[in-house]
Every structure is written in structure tokens, then in C-alpha cells.
Amino acid sequence: MIKVLRSLLVMIGLTAGWQLLVTVTDVPPYILPGPGVVAQTLLTRFPTLLPHATYTLSEILLGFGLGALLGMISALLLATVRPLQVWLSPILVMTQSLPVFALAPLLVLWLGYGLASKIAMAVLIIYFPVASAFYDGLQRTPKDWRDLGRIMKSNRMAFLWHVRIPFALPSLASGLRVAMVSAPIGVIVGEWVGSSRGLGYLMLHANGRMQIDLLFAALVILMIMALFLYQLTDQLLKRLLKHFSLDEDKI
Amino acid sequence: MTSHEKALLAIKVPPAPTIQFRNFSFSYKGQLLFDRLDLDLATGCWNLLLGRSGVGKTSLLRALAGLLPDTSYSGEILFDGKKLVSDQVSWMTQDDLLLPWLSVVENSLLGNRLRAWSRSPFPIIARNKAENLLRALGLGEHLHKRPAELSGGMRQRVALARTLLEDRPVVLLDEPFSALDALTRSEMQDLAFEQLMHKTVIMITHDPREALRLGHDIYLLKGSPVQLTRVSPPETVPLRSGFSSELQWCENRIIAELSLAGEIM
Numbered sequence: 001m002i003k004v005l006r007s008l009l010v011m012i013g014l015t016a017g018w019q020l021l022v023t024v025t026d027v028p029p030y031i032l033p034g035p036g037v038v039a040q041t042l043l044t045r046f047p048t049l050l051p052h053a054t055y056t057l058s059e060i061l062l063g064f065g066l067g068a069l070l071g072m073i074s075a076l077l078l079a080t081v082r083p084l085q086v087w088l089s090p091i092l093v094m095t096q097s098l099p100v101f102a103l104a105p106l107l108v109l110w111l112g113y114g115l116a117s118k119i120a121m122a123v124l125i126i127y128f129p130v131a132s133a134f135y136d137g138l139q140r141t142p143k144d145w146r147d148l149g150r151i152m153k154s155n156r157m158a159f160l161w162h163v164r165i166p167f168a169l170p171s172l173a174s175g176l177r178v179a180m181v182s183a184p185i186g187v188i189v190g191e192w193v194g195s196s197r198g199l200g201y202l203m204l205h206a207n208g209r210m211q212i213d214l215l216f217a218a219l220v221i222l223m224i225m226a227l228f229l230y231q232l233t234d235q236l237l238k239r240l241l242k243h244f245s246l247d248e249d250k251i
Numbered sequence: 252m253t254s255h256e257k258a259l260l261a262i263k264v265p266p267a268p269t270i271q272f273r274n275f276s277f278s279y280k281g282q283l284l285f286d287r288l289d290l291d292l293a294t295g296c297w298n299l300l301l302g303r304s305g306v307g308k309t310s311l312l313r314a315l316a317g318l319l320p321d322t323s324y325s326g327e328i329l330f331d332g333k334k335l336v337s338d339q340v341s342w343m344t345q346d347d348l349l350l351p352w353l354s355v356v357e358n359s360l361l362g363n364r365l366r367a368w369s370r371s372p373f374p375i376i377a378r379n380k381a382e383n384l385l386r387a388l389g390l391g392e393h394l395h396k397r398p399a400e401l402s403g404g405m406r407q408r409v410a411l412a413r414t415l416l417e418d419r420p421v422v423l424l425d426e427p428f429s430a431l432d433a434l435t436r437s438e439m440q441d442l443a444f445e446q447l448m449h450k451t452v453i454m455i456t457h458d459p460r461e462a463l464r465l466g467h468d469i470y471l472l473k474g475s476p477v478q479l480t481r482v483s484p485p486e487t488v489p490l491r492s493g494f495s496s497e498l499q500w501c502e503n504r505i506i507a508e509l510s511l512a513g514e515i516m
Contacts, residue, residue, distance in 0.1 A: 144346055151316050151342045152417065154365030162364055166352060245351035245399055 033213040041213040042220060049202070049214075053221050056199040059115060059187045060229065063122020067183075068176060070123065071130030075172075078131075079138035080160060092132050100124045101189050108194035118198070121190035126179040133175025137168030166244050173237040180233040184226045269294050270315070270421070270451065274326035277310055277319065284310055286476035287326065292468070297444070297452045297489060299462040301482075302472030303509060308455040311472075312423050315453060316340050330421070341417035344425040347410040349398040356381055356394050359412040377416075384412050388442060404435035408442065415446055422447055424454035428461070440465060444490050459505040463498055465489050471508055480508065 015035045021027075022034040029037055042049070078085050078092065104121055111117035141164045149159045191200025199218045206214035270292040277285045284307035292298045302308050313319050314328055317340070330339055349358045357364070359381045385394055388408045398406050407427065414422060427443070428436045444465060456462055462469050467489055469482040482505060485497050 144344060144348055147313075147316070147318050148342065148348055149365060150318060151340060152362045152365050153338050154362075155367070158365050158367065162361075163350070166350070243352070245397055 030210050030212050033216055037213050038216040038220065042217040045214055045217060049199075049217060049221060052197060052199050052202045052218070053225065055197045056184075056187055056191070056222070057225060059118040059190075059198065060122060060183045060225075062115075063119045063187060064126055064180065064183045066119065067123040067126025068130050068179060071127045071175070071179075072134055072172070074127075074131045075134035075138060076160075078135050079164070080156070089135065092128070092135060095128050096132060098128075100128070101186075104189050104193040107190065113194050113196055117193075118187050118190035118195065122183050122186040125182045125186035129178040129182070130172070130175045133178070134168055134172040137171025138164050140171070141167050166246070169241060169244060170246055173241060176233060176237060177230070180230050181226075184222060184229070188222070269329075269331055270453070271329040271332075272311075272314075272326065273329065275314070275324065275328065276326055277307075277314065277324040279307070279310060283476045285324075288477065288479065290470070290479060292451070292453060294451045295449055296467035297447075297454060297465050299466030299469045300453065300455045300472055301459060301462045301469060301505065301509075302455075302457065302477075304457055306472045306475070307477050308457075308472055309425060312425055312453065312455055315421070316342055316423055339419055340421045340423055341414045341419040342423045342425070343410055343414040343427045345427060345430050347398070347403075347406040349406055349409055351398055354395045354397060355385060355390060355401070355409050358398065358409050359385060359416055361413055362417050381412065381416055384415060385409070388412055388446075402435075404431055404439060407431060407435075407439055411439070411443055411446065421451045421453070424452060426456055427454075429456070429458065436461075441490060459502045459509075462505070463501055464491050469505075471505065473509060473511075 018035050022032060033041075074092075078089050100121075103124065104117075107117040107120050107124075111120055138160075145163055145167070149163060154163075187198070188200040188203075191198040192204055195201045199222050202218045203215050206212070206218065272288050272290040275285050275288040275290070276283070300308050300311065310319070314324060327334065350361065353361070356378065360377060363377055382394060385391065385408075388411065390405060390408055390412070393401060393405065398409070401409070410427070424443075428439045431439060440461065454465065463485065466484055469484050471480040471482055472478075473480070482501070485491060485495075485501055487495075487497075491498060
């Protein structure tokens with residue numbers, strides 16, 4: 001509770017600092033509108049903002065779901081099918097350093113201005129951290145456990161299900177958290193490159209028409225959305241790990 | 252324990268095989284740990300392998316468990332005259348290796364769970380057997396708790412139950428009690444000795460007193476490559492206790508021999 005109160009205070013402080021900056025420098029509102037103006041715009045233009053926000057939210061959720069699912073399936077395949085592991089796992093590690101954002105224009109070219117290109121962008125961005133974190137966790141089953149499994153003549157799939165996957169959950173959880181942070185970025189970048197709906201589109205559109213207050217209002221919504229999604233993911237993952245009595249710091 | 256409980260616990264095991272190392276050579280990280288070792292281990296009793304850490308005790312045990320890759324050693328390990336078959340052994344280590352998300356009963360039946368993928372892993376008979384054994388080990392109150400709720404000694408008892416329920420003729424113990432406090436360790440030694448009475452136990456330890464307490468046969472491992480010396484154990488039968496002058500004398504001699512080996516290295 002104190003933690004919530006503290007972060008609330010910090011937020012109020014930052015908003016006050018923002019207002020102070022605007023008042024002191026007397027910067028024109030088309031460069032930096034004050035928090036009051038933004039709040040007002042947020043309220044008056046809410047009917048405009050809402051459909052764009054839901055559109056962006058659905059892109060994020062679809063991209064996250066699909067990307068996480070594909071990432072987990074790939075990690076499981078890599079960890080269990082020996083030839084795949086030999087050929088593909090070095091590539092998986094390398095793809096970590098690829099600037100996936102640079103693909104955004106291509107995706108829009110191939111998949112069009114609609115939902116598909118944004119989801120593809122989010123999937124690409126989410127896929128790699130999830131796949132590599134989960135794969136890494138699956139490969140790092142403690143040696144004593146692997147020994148015990150061999151002595152017990154365990155079935156490969158049973159061992160995967162009962163030992164390897166649960167022990168990999170903390171790694172998967174950190175991968176999913178990273179993915180949840182980057183999902184909104186992916187979607188927004190996708191919208192910037194080419195779209196006709198969504199908060200990213202609205203921001204560009206507002207910027208072009210010098211409606212900086214609207215741009216800020218869209219930004220505020222995006223931030224709230226991202227924070228909420230991250231907290232939700234974090235809490236769900238914590239529950240999951242607790243159910244398995246797994247402590248993230250220990251593994 | 253009542254005789255009824257004892258009867259329930261009686262586990263039918265095929266006769267324990269003889270274990271022979273023949274011409275066994277093994278190197279680890281470029282260092283020759285064993286050079287054409289020959290060793291016969293007696294069946295149906297406790298064989299204690301005693302040596303400093305790093306001398307190769309664990310490698311010997313891993314070889315017995317079939318955990319060394321075929322290419323990493325030469326020579327033969329024979330069980331009853333035939334090549335080693337790893338499903339004749341069960342294994343217990345210093346780390347209890349309990350899965351934190353499973354209950355005590357489920358952990359003790361881990362072998363069933365890991366071997367049966369499609370079938371229901373816990374037939375009623377297996378479950379009853381496990382619960383009875385756990386009760387006999389003093390865990391009756393804790394059957395459905397998770398490992399985190401248990402003390403170190405209790406967790407090691409669950410690991411012992413899991414080892415026993417595997418029902419294999421040869422039991423390999425890799426310093427299973429060395430992380431426990433003195434009192435708990437002595438209790439665990441008693442329990443394990445009682446439960447593993449007629450199995451072939453091969454246990455490694457670095458504690459001379461533990462070896463003297465439990466061993467029908469005691470072997471010292473020293474030097475590199477390893478030289479094996481059989482220590483004639485005291486006349487009394489194991490679970491030896493107390494500080495008889497003979498035990499004290501044996502302990503001093505073992506310590507002297509091991510530290511001598513340390514100097515040569």
C-alpha cells in the first residue's frame with residue numbers, strides 16, 4: 001500500500017514539474033501543452049481517442065498472444081528435437097541482436113495497412129525474447145535432476161512435462177515480461193509506418209495538424225495501457241510461479 | 252514400528268548382484284583419476300568409499316549408475332558377471348532433489364510419475380505402499396505437505412523413501428547426510444541402515460566416523476590416479492556407535508593414511 005502511495009506521489013510530483021516547466025518557460029502549447037490542457041483534451045476528445053485505443057489494444061493483445069504461443073512452441077521443439085536444436089538454436093541466439101523494427105516497412109508492404117501488419121510486427125518482436133528465454137530455461141535443467149531422471153529410466157516426454165518445463169518457468173516468465181514491454185512499441189512502430197487507425201496513427205495525424213495536446217492525450221492513454229498490461233502480466237506470472245513454489249531469484 | 256507395518260514394508264527384491272570393476276580407467280578434464288582399477292564390492296551389505304573431495308569418489312559412483320558416457324572410460328563394470336544395467340540401481344545425493352511443486356507422497360513416487368507418461372502414474376497399490384513407508388519414516392503427519400514446509404532432515408527422509416520405492420537391488424549414496432546437522436545425521440544413518448539392510452549399498456563419504464559407523468567394508472581412495480586400500484573394519488557389526496577405543500584407533504589410522512596421501516599429492 002505504501003508502495004502504491006509512493007509511486008502516486010512521484011507521479012503527482014512529475015506532473016507538477018511538467019506544469020512548472022510550462023509556466024516558467026512560457027513555451028507555446030503547440031510545442032509542449034501543460035498537463036491541464038492535456039487532461040482537458042483527453043476528456044473532450046475521448047470519443048475520438050477510444051476507438052483508436054481499443055484498436056491498438058487489440059493489436060497488442062493479439063500480437064502478444066500469437067507471438068508468445070509461437071515462441072513457446074518453437075522453444076519446446078528446439079529443446080526436444082535434436083536436429084532442430086543443432087541447426088537452429090545458434091540462429092535463435094543471433095536473432096536477438098537483429099533490429100526487427102527495421103522490418104516494419106516491409107511488413108506494411110506485404111501485409112497492407114490493416115491489422116495484419118501490426119500484429120506481424122508485434123509477433124516478431126515478442127517471438128524472439130520468449131523463444132530464447134524459454135529455450136534457455138529448458139536447456140538449463142539442473143544436472144542432478146537430469147542424472148536422477150536417467151537413473152529412474154524416465155520417459156522423455158514425462159521428464160519434459162514434470163521436470164524440464166516447470167524448472168524453465170522462471171526463465172519463460174522473464175521472457176514474457178520483456179515481451180509485454182516491447183509489444184506496445186512494436187505495434188506503435190507498425191502504425192507509424194503505415195496505418196489508418198490506432199493510437200500510433202492518431203499521434204502522427206495529430207502531430208501533422210499541430211494538435212500537440214491530442215498527441216499527448218494519445219500518449220497518456222498508451223502509457224496507462226502499457227503499465228496496466230505489464231502489471232497484469234507480472235501478477236499472473238507471479239501467481240503461476242508461486243503455484244509451482246518456484247522462486248525466481250533462486251533459479 | 253509394529254510387525255504389521257514391517258510386513259507391509261517388506262519389499263521383495265531379486266538377489267543383489269556382485270559388482271566388479273575390471274580394468275577401469277577414467278580421466279576427467281585431462282587428469283587420469285582411475286588407472287586400470289580392479290575392485291570387487293560385496294553384495295547385500297554396506298560398502299563405504301572414503302576419500303578427500305576431488306579424489307574421484309563421485310566419478311566411481313556415476314560410473315556405477317551408468318551416467319558416464321560410454322566413450323569417457325575404458326574397462327568393464329560388471330553386475331553379477333554381466334555388463335552394467337542401470338535399472339538395477341537407485342541413487343540418493345546430498346541434495347534431496349525434491350520437486351518443490353509436488354507433495355511429499357508425490358515426490359516419493361516420482362519414479363512412477365516419470366516413467367508413466369500416458370497411464371495414470373499412481374495406482375492405488377503404489378500409493379498405499381508409499382504412504383506406509385513414509386509413515387514408517389516418521390512422515391505420517393506430512394504426507395500432503397510440500398518440501399518447503401519440511402526441515403532438511405525430513406526432506407532427506409522423503410528422498411530416502413523415493414530411493415527405497417524405486418526398489419532396486421543396488422543403492423548408491425553420494426554423501427547423502429553430509430548437509431545435515433550432527434543429530435539429524437545420526438538419526439538418518441540409523442533409518443537408512445535399517446531400511447537398506449539387505450541391499451547392496453555403495454556409499455561415498457569424506458567422514459571417517461560415518462564410514463566406521465556404517466561400513467561392512469571400507470575402502471580408502473587416495474592419490475591420483477586413485478590407489479584403493481581396504482580398511483579392515485572393527486570386529487563389531489555396523490551401526491556401530493559410541494567411542495570405543497577400537498573405533499577411535501581405526502579413525503586415527505584412517506585420518507593418518509588420508510593425510511599422508513594428501514602430502515604425496
